[in-house]
Amino acid sequence: MTTVLAPRQTESAPLTAFESITPDTSIESLNLNWRERDLPQSLRTKHVHALHPYLGKFVPQLVEIFLRKYRPEHVLDPFAGCGTTLVEATAFGVPSVGTDISAFNCLLTSVKTHRYDLAALEQEVVGALDEAFSSDQFRFMEGRAEYKRKSYLTEWFAPEALAALTQYRLAIRGKKYEDVLKVILSRAARSARLTTHFDLDFPKRPQIEPYYCYKHSRTCSPTRDARRFLERYSIDALRRIRQYAEVRRDVESRIECADARSFQYPEADLVITSPPYVGLIDYHEQHRYAYELLGIEDQSDAEIGAAKRGVSQGAQAAYVDDMVAVFRNVASSLSPSARVVVIVHDRRNLYHGIAQRAGFRIEHELRRLVDRRTGRRATQFHESVFVWRAV
Numbered sequence: 001m002t003t004v005l006a007p008r009q010t011e012s013a014p015l016t017a018f019e020s021i022t023p024d025t026s027i028e029s030l031n032l033n034w035r036e037r038d039l040p041q042s043l044r045t046k047h048v049h050a051l052h053p054y055l056g057k058f059v060p061q062l063v064e065i066f067l068r069k070y071r072p073e074h075v076l077d078p079f080a081g082c083g084t085t086l087v088e089a090t091a092f093g094v095p096s097v098g099t100d101i102s103a104f105n106c107l108l109t110s111v112k113t114h115r116y117d118l119a120a121l122e123q124e125v126v127g128a129l130d131e132a133f134s135s136d137q138f139r140f141m142e143g144r145a146e147y148k149r150k151s152y153l154t155e156w157f158a159p160e161a162l163a164a165l166t167q168y169r170l171a172i173r174g175k176k177y178e179d180v181l182k183v184i185l186s187r188a189a190r191s192a193r194l195t196t197h198f199d200l201d202f203p204k205r206p207q208i209e210p211y212y213c214y215k216h217s218r219t220c221s222p223t224r225d226a227r228r229f230l231e232r233y234s235i236d237a238l239r240r241i242r243q244y245a246e247v248r249r250d251v252e253s254r255i256e257c258a259d260a261r262s263f264q265y266p267e268a269d270l271v272i273t274s275p276p277y278v279g280l281i282d283y284h285e286q287h288r289y290a291y292e293l294l295g296i297e298d299q300s301d302a303e304i305g306a307a308k309r310g311v312s313q314g315a316q317a318a319y320v321d322d323m324v325a326v327f328r329n330v331a332s333s334l335s336p337s338a339r340v341v342v343i344v345h346d347r348r349n350l351y352h353g354i355a356q357r358a359g360f361r362i363e364h365e366l367r368r369l370v371d372r373r374t375g376r377r378a379t380q381f382h383e384s385v386f387v388w389r390a391v
């Protein structure tokens with residue numbers, strides 16, 4: 001029988017309630033609706049979860065709740081994104097496997113879940129800044145030549161910012177922890193683009209002139225400096241990786257840059273995932289600066305539901321077929337008692353049909369209120385949390 005639970009209008013659960021969730025906790029008593037004071041942003045973005053911005057991430061505590069409720073032995077996330085499921089599974093002590101079609105998202109996940117020699121990492125992060133900004137004119141000229149013909153970079157960065165990013169990129173090549181340094185570089189590049197402060201997610205064109213800033217309620221000027229971001233995010237990355245090292249367990253976590261429709265997953269008894277939507281976000285495009293700066297391979301043609309394909313009837317039908325293919329493929333690796341938790345804003349009512357065609361029945365459908373109060377895109381909507389079982 002399917003349980004459909006609407007969000008509770010009463011008091012939301014205090015945070016400590018998470019720790020008391022066990023397999024005996026009934027699904028009806030899970031409260032997935034938190035107010036800011038119950039689950040403040042600092043907890044939603046704890047340790048490595050905020051190593052780099054990523055649009056489309058789910059709340060890590062949702063993953064934690066279902067790990068506590070179902071106590072799995074192996075977890076899967078076919079749409080791993082920036083790694084929320086894998087990071088939480090590792091903290092919980094359960095081995096996990098994820099896939100994502102975007103190589104940059106896989107880089108983020110792998111950097112978050114990797115185990116580091118913390119002293120060596122600190123030395124490299126600090127050393128990279130020293131090396132990049134020692135007065136090596138040759139390196140600077142080399143970097144300028146490398147990017148001269150890359151129009152995206154020259155269009156979106158002030159020359160001083162691009163020079164600093166280039167020097168850093170060249171300094172980190174071949175380092176033991178180069179991937180961490182790449183993530184620091186990418187985060188600094190994101191902040192150093194010629195954009196307005198209020199539109200870092202989807203800037204439409206480079207902002208060259210001073211502008212009225214809705215975020216700061218004053219006139220602001222686009223930045224010409226990347227070095228201060230590299231320094232700030234170096235410190236922040238080290239702090240976050242150290243915090244995570246204190247809570248993570250020593251279990252395997254594997255991320256593959258692969259298409260979820262065809263990847264051969266290992267056996268698992270719990271899937272926790274949030275799929276891309278129809279025509280909403282281009283997951284490669286949101287990190288275009290990283291692809292350009294780091295020379296990462298672009299596989300956006302295999303992205304399901306990409307914004308560039310729109311929301312026409314044809315795009316929706318293709319999306320449904322793709323999701324059915326993903327979940328059929330995932331189903332072939334699941335143990336008989338496995339559960340699939342799908343967190344999705346199902347505004348087009350597609351997921352009942354997708355579950356059925358992929359060979360699942362809906363055991364529960366929980367609804368949670370998503371209340372985004374910050375930013376210019378403040379919204380409120382109901383998100384579904386489906387729990388599926390194989391038919």
Ligand SMILES: C[S@@+](CC[C@H](N)C(=O)[O-])C[C@H]1O[C@@H](n2cnc3c(N)ncnc32)[C@H](O)[C@@H]1O
Nearest residue numbers: 057058079081082084100101259260283303304
């Ligand atoms: C909503 S996001 C997942 C976010 C994730 N739950 C997190 O918290 O970071 C959906 C992800 O699906 C990925 N994706 C889209 N098409 C894919 C495909 N064919 N195979 C694997 N991943 C794909 C996108 O790159 C994106 O990262």
